[in-house]
Amino acid sequence: MSVTTTTSTPWRTRASVGAAYAAQGFGYATVVTALPGLKARTGIDDATISIVLLLGALLAAAGSVTAERVAVRRSSRAALVTGLLLQAAGLALVTTATSVPPLVGAFVVFAIGLGMVDASTNMQGVLLQRLAGRSIMSTLFACLTAAAILAALAQAVLANLGVTTGAVVALLVAAGVAAAVALTIRGTLIPRATADAAAAASAVATPSEAGRGRSRSPLPRAGIWLFGSMVAVAFVADSAVSSWSTVYLADHLDAAATVAPLGYAAYQGTVLVSRLVGDALVRRFGRAKVVGVTVLVAVAGLGLVALVPSPVAAIVGFALTGVGVGALVPQAFSVAGELAPDRLDEVIARINLFNYVGAMLGAVALGLLSEGPGLGPAFLIPALLLLPAVAVSPRFGGAPATGPAGEAGAAAESVAPPTTPISASTEAPPKRGRSGR
Template identity: 50%
Template sequence: MTQSQRDDAPLAPSLPRTLRSARIAVTAAYAAQGLGYAVIVTSLPALKARQEVGDDVVTILVLGVALTAALGSVIANAVAVRWGSRTALALGLIVQAIALPVIALPTEFPVFAGAFAVFGIGLGCVDAAAAMQGVAVQRAYGRHLLGGFFAAATAAAIAGALLVSGVALSAVGAGVALTCAAVIALAAALAGVRFFAREVPIDEVLPKAERAKLPRAGIWAFGLVILAVFVADSAVSTWSTVYLQDDLAALAWIAPLGYAVYQAVVLLTRLATDRLVPRLGRGRLVAIAASVSAVGCVIIALLPFPVAAIIGFALAGVSAGVLIPVTFGAAGELAPEHSDQVIARVNLFNYAGAILGAVVVGLLAEGPGLGIAFLLPAVALAAILFAVPRFRAMPTRAVAGVAPATSDDPSSR
């Protein structure tokens, strides 16, 4: 049997085209998600000027998006249990496609703020449902694919930032970019209705008494890993440019490079993750990624020089690049019959981490300083090492159905 035959065998061997179509459709959903969020955050200066509001209001809006995204993840779980994750993913994309044009239009502030809240619901719904679909397709293929899916989101986020740059930082230009993102989200949803992976909803598979029997210890372990990663990700995303420009007096063109190299490393490591998991094993790869990124945050905190900080930001990108797809993949295999429910719950930790990274690091900046504040994500990332045994207990090869536990040490295979 050839490699391609093995890849397609787990899900309907007579319909390999259906499996490939599902993979393409899920990749498009990840790309639409990355593009939409990037367009939103990079358009904030222009939108702030149009609405004539200050940074404090923008901060509240961003916090509101994180909170409503958590609600969106809960909605994704409810929809997936009843109608399947493909329905939840299409719904989240459609909600975003509705909210983005409203944000783009010159409306009264209450309508503008409401559209942001609705966008957050769509964002959280897609976050959770895309991971559900990604795990389903990965399981069907019998090999790791989540790194590639998340890489598509990162690449699209870079494209979204360039799109906003290309149409200029103005309210009209931002509206054009937001409308483009809405059209792409809607197209991904409509294509997904036909091509997303088809699963039998949990309501149809398990009796009601069985639906609540979730692997709660595993959910908390993997959820706290996701929380730690997003503490670091949010800290770098929110404060890297500010730290380089205001605290380290870097030149204006150098200051954005911290975030640029961070995103570049995230993209490169996500592209490599699917190949690294079977070679190194989940546990070893998680330990390496967490350690490298923790060291990067320590460098940022203790070496107050622009070059050192940029190197630190680059190293910090390894955690988001590797740990997010690996952790969601492992979470989806905790209890395959409850995969959607588990992923929705693990995804909730995403937003808690994002808020902690942005808010707590900012508060620490007012005291000991912004550089030292990066010891917070360093400690959070180092704490991931306590969860490594959980990853070692998981199989390193994604398989169809329930996979038997295997050793995480490649030398034992």
Template identity: 40%
Template sequence: MYAAFAVYGIGVGATDASTNMQGVTVQRLYGRSIMTSFHGMWSIGAIVGALYAAACAKLEIGLMPSLVAVGVVGVAATLVLSPYLVRPAVEHEASEVSEVERPPLHVPWRPLVALGLVVVVFYLADTSVMSWSTIYLHDALDAAKSVAPLGYAAYQVGAVISRLAGDRFVVRFGAVAVVRAGTVVGIVALALVVVAPTPALAIAAFGLMGLGLPVIIPLAFAAAGNLPGSDADVAIARLNLFNYLGNIIGAGLIGVLATEGALRWIYVVPLVLVPSILFVARTFAPAKEMEAAAQARP
């Protein structure tokens, strides 16, 4: 089983990276922001997956047949849609060039690490909602078992709304302003989650959190794909590593804090860390602005 999970992880990692590469490529062809809507479809997929799992449980469909069905649909969709993916602008000219003649891949580490820290902080906060919101509502706020899952549902609904609408705000106000606004909304939401005296307020706060933080991640991948002087695909692949680092750190750190009498501390951790995004928000500036800023430095 461990080997199967390892193979699954390799596949998920490759898919995560390659789909974001494809999204950034398509965005470049569009000439405007589309990445938040692109990730909005992922959020819709998460909701559909949750509904599918609930339906399988209600119909008493076993784990194996339900997973096989998902696998068959996934493979079929990949085979049908893959011919329509965008190929690199330089058609396989590079295949005619020997490995010795190819220039070394270049990624500027300073802005990439800044974006990576944003990704780590986001996924730590995201893990706190995905893995612990139901337990928090049930054990800390005495929510009924039928009510406790609504916290995560509200978060995902908020994520869908913010991501589908995010591109319009990026076009109008710029990525940096959207990242800052999403961060501030996330900070307010996390504070409300920590102090919430009732399940209703906590659920509303989780929904507000979804309206703020999830819009940041697609913009991080878009920024990585447009770092001046870098190989876009390599930058996106390396940024994707921080995704799993955030999940690992979040699971370990929050798991240590998640004792029955201190469940509120689960959300104090992201509440303390999320404001750090404001200090590196400038990294989300479009490539032309970053190039101008670099040239202006002595």
């Protein structure tokens, strides 16, 4: 059976996976920035929003688990398309909600789709990197970050229509983007047959009672906890800056209203730059050095925020934090994808669960500590949690492994016509049960 890999249709497949990351970033940022308009439309208060967001995080975790099951039984492509369509439906339903119950119901649909896309984009991204034979994860995450920034700018422009109207229009645009991307990329994402071929080439072939010619490797639980923890601490820092940087500058440092948002803007800007240059740095210096240096920069940035109470120091500190967070997350997923190539979907889905733990911890912990030692010193918490990532950085290794998977891609191309696109017809029949991958 011939299998077409990304090397035979690089621009279509890579563009499709990048578009999926972008749609995810655009949709989530639209929801977050539309909250003021939703408050005005439904009459909910901040406490209710907090509960809805907490529920959303828990449901997104459930969506990540769902993506794992869909990917094992069918493919990560199916999980990704389904998740995007659920997001589109959820976003559209949010625009119809004028009271709390329908709003919560809409968020349930959106959050499950969010979790499914979170997990499945990284499944596709890590597999694409393996088949491409070089580091590309940072670039894929840059697509997400750039789209999130674009969504925030779009919300600002649409606010001229009125807070409520602008939010509704923005949500409808995001719903359209998610649906359009899902329908456009579904035939050019990496199919099941290619994923299985890469996994077979990367694994040690052994007789299997299941009749598939090989047995699955054990699930690498220690590695999942190690690199999942790296994702968690990165999202602790991300959530801390996202949730509290503007509040800290405005309420605790008395920054002007035009200055207070600059901390978060500086952070997002350096996250984007870090991801745009990350792959080139990994190819030149290796993952271990890139992670070690950039995370150390982030620790220094958070220390600056915590110990020097001035608006300028805080903005610079938040910018430095973005350097490390922007590099750590894609590289953690990158190395995690090499732990058990034949169980990639399961590993990535479980690693993805750690981001919700980190996000909730970062938002809640700093809020609680702000009532005690103060919000400024509270930024030492994410700094201290990031320090182990510096110590663990040698475990990230050098450039992403290509070895057998890259050879599988080359072999596949040698037996497939160079112009053959990845299509649904190359997928293997769905497998059922735990031996499905």
